[in-house]
Amino acid sequence: MSARQPLPKWATNILMPAMNVLLALFVGGLAVAVIGEDPIEAMRVLAYGAFGSGYNLGFTLHYATSLTFTGLAVAIAFHAGLFNIGGEGQAYVAGLGAIMMALWLDQTHWVFVLIGATVGATTLGAIWAAIPGYLQAKRGSHIVITTIMFNFIASAFMSYMLAQVITNPGANAETRTIAETGRIPLLSEYFVFFKHSPVNIMLIFGILALIGVYILVWRTKLGFKIRTLGMNPDAARYAGISAVSIIVITMAIAGALAGMMAVNEAVSVQKRLVVGYVQGFGFIGIAVAFMGRAHPVGIALAAILFGALYQGGVELAFVMPAVPSELVVVIQALVILFSGAMDQMFKPVLERVFGAFRTRSSSTETEEA
Amino acid sequence: MGFEDIIPLLNSSIRFAVPLLLACLAGLYSERSGIVDIGLEGKMLGAAFAAAAVAALTGDVWLGMLAAIGVSISMSMIHAVASINLRGNQVISGVALNFLALGGTVFIGHSIFKRGGTTPNLAKDERIGAIELPLAQEIGQVPVIGPIYEQLISGHSIIVYFAFLAVPITAWVLMKTRFGLRLRAVGENPKALDTAGISVFLLRYQALVITGILCGIAGAYLSTAQGANFSENMTAGRGFIALAALIFAKWKPWNALWTCLLFGVLSAAQIRLQGVEFPIIGEVPVQVIQAAPYVLTVILLAGFIGRAVPPKAVGQPYVKER
The missing domain is CATH 1.10.3470 (ABC transporter involved in vitamin B12 uptake, BtuC)
Known part of the structure; x- marks a missing residue:
């Protein structure tokens, strides 16, 4: 059964923000692909630029x-x-x-x-x-x-x-x-x-x-x-x-x-x-x-x-240089949009998923009892 | 300053006032329906880019105008989904859309035109041209009324006339039509409307489509009528001045006209008063005039001159009871 369950704390505080960021990065990657550049490479450069060395x-x-x-x-x-x-x-x-x-x-x-x-x-x-x-x-x-x-x-x-x-x-x-x-x-x-x-x-x-x-x-x-x-x-x-x-x-x-x-x-x-x-x-x-x-x-x-x-x-x-650095502003905007204003987007889905798990585990418990 | 100086000043005031007025009326529809719109700026910016880019690519400025309206409506619909369906935070959604426009326009613009975010200059016939009203030259010979008709009333682009026409239309729609009555009601007490069997969601969506259209026209005006291309962040805070004007106008269409004209005069004066010495007070720093619309709005909001009371349900997502 997929009854909706209130989400555990870690799901609302860690899982949902993480999904929002990933979605924003994914859309940003799509934008890179549309202008004919390699999105994986762009994300790699982005990550290296941020954490790749002590200087960065x-x-x-x-x-x-x-x-x-x-x-x-x-x-x-x-x-x-x-x-x-x-x-x-x-x-x-x-x-x-x-x-x-x-x-x-x-x-x-x-x-x-x-x-x-x-x-x-x-x-x-x-x-x-x-x-x-x-x-x-x-x-x-x-x-x-x-x-x-x-x-x-x-x-x-x-x-x-x-x-x-x-x-x-x-x-x-x-x-x-x-x-x-x-x-x-x-x-x-x-x-x-x-x-x-x-x-x-x-x-x-x-x-x-x-x-x-x-x-x-x-x-x-x-x-x-x-x-x-x-x-x-x-x-x-x-x-x-x-x-x-x-x-x-x-x-x-x-x-x-x-x-x-x-x-x-x-x-x-x-x-x-x-x-x-x-x-x-x-x-x-x-x-x-x-x-x-x-x-x-x-x-x-x-x-x-x-x-x-x-x-x-x-x-x-x-x-x-072919990827305008404004890509970052777009990704930031999407993170703000997804995590601040569209927070409820994933919630119903997640509640169903968690609901499914809960009912399964609770039904096994009753069987054991 | 003589009479012949005042006409050019008023003329440039009108040019400054028009995008403000369109955006202000756009915000009026949205906020009257109960949706806060911090994203006027972003929608205008996105529309300005779409108009200039499509006009440059196709050579047809009216296709540009269509694209501008399309982009602006799409952004307005993102805001609608976030604030109506997902019941998200409307202020944050607006902030996000502003950023999206800021980054997105340069990202796309740079990818297409390779000019660092600006679009190519439009030729004269690729822009929205000025309209000369009938007999402008002839009446222009008449003293006093002549120059006013020839230089101030005639010779603007069609968007200017549309913007001024939009004021009585908005006033009529808001006060005399069934849609207007419902729109005002949904911003004050959505539950009452819902109880009467009218869809709150649909009304708010309709309002946000109108907001999108008006912001789209405002943006197209900036890049294809007033200017001849798009440049990064070319709205430069106009969306926020429009928001200030909306509050200053107490969410009323005719007040919006006067407020936008006042703010337009302030913008025009800002350029002309640079270095001008006044008796007693001396030279006024341009920044004082720059800040004036915002300061006036703060003073009004604080209730020192009159009272600005927003629509009651503004900013609150509507939850239909089951």
Whole structure:
């Protein structure tokens, strides 16, 4: 019999995301085949480009670090029932705080630059995210729309700042470069394995952020309030939880997390702030959070997957110039579509399959009894 | 700024406003039926590419227009399956479609034309040309009214006139027809409609087809009427401005017209006001004007000027009880 059974946890959390990714890769492969190139070869290049050497792996981990931050920014807001689509703008504005602190402290020592940039980035990111949070909580303006608008306002604001205020004369809308003394070391300076790849100390910060979010959401009072509000706002109100303060605090944390991307990318690697440095990582963070089921372990895996796609795409453009590197954007879009919006696609099928297994095993049990 | 400066400014305002208006009305049908559409941008981008690519390959811009509408409807149907049948997250589906268009257009464009994602330039007769209204030259001699008729009202492509016509049509459909009544109802209270024996699914599908058509025309306008080819990410956020306009217009067709014209004037002014010194405030940075539509929308949403209340059932998948 094929009665539908509720799926076991591992099936919804591991099997379904894996099937979604495979389907996205399959469709991407079809696209490669349609333009007359070898899809197997393209996927091989993609995989080699992402993981093939310490150098490539370093890039993948570097991108994954940024995506961990932007993914956590979406995930933590999600636990409070908020859809934070503004990671892009939050990370962008945070870049301002990060680079200003870094440029101010860059004659001292990189430890101070690291601390200063982190404080600057998290502060500005938190403020930029808290405003839509406040507007949602107090004025009832929908956070999805407000955060989208704030992305565009951030983009206009930042291009003004970079072109007029903290600009480097002679360069095209970017700040001056951080002095040698203040440069945050790359991991390759301690592990030769990573060659000159950009993975840096922020990788550790990323791991700490994952653990921190886990503890915050599942092991603290604040996290309990956040989850209560997300699951049942009415219950939260009856329990005396202030929705306004929880929403603003959660959004501020989300913004601070998104802002950490600035330290990883702008301060540590590009060593200056350029126009549009976020490059869509804030949006990919949405995909990371949803694929990762808003859980730190899932987010870590999803961040590595998307980081690998990003880095593999660069390699693909190099090795197989006939395959446009935008293939990666298409695959990313499909992963977002399948895992975020079409999640129910495989579910009925899987439920039938699992149902069939269950009934068989339970019927054998009854026979034995 | 004299009278002769104002007409070109208004003229370019109209050109900026038209794609916004079409996309805004597209979003209106979708959101009034209860489906959030963040993917206006992606549909426009996909359509802009399809129009320019097919026009370049066949030399027939109207085939391009058909292709644009086809692509846009297909994307809208993906959104429909995700949000109506599979009851998925509508915001995520929109985000995914935007990415799909961003990557897909360059992927296909580069594979066909080998020009890094842009399409070849279209000749004048391969584009959607301007229409001169009757007696434009003659009336143009009349002072004041003449230049307005000759330069501002006459001489646009047919899409411009269609876009302006789409406003009263939408208002009529929404307020005076049975379909419109049901559309408004399904966005507010789908259950009531279902109880009355009307298919929520079908209505929402119909709305999303209209959304697809209008976004398709908007995209074709960008690449074959306003411009002469497709280039990477050529919509440059217009879909999101249209979304802002939709909220600013409080989901009403006539308001959509005024809002899009206002945002069009802002876009046109942005270019013209560069380096212009104002009395007292001095030079206004272009970024201030760039951000203005978004800032205005945030202020409106926060209820500081009036109140924007979205359709009640927007964003919630409808689950039919068995």
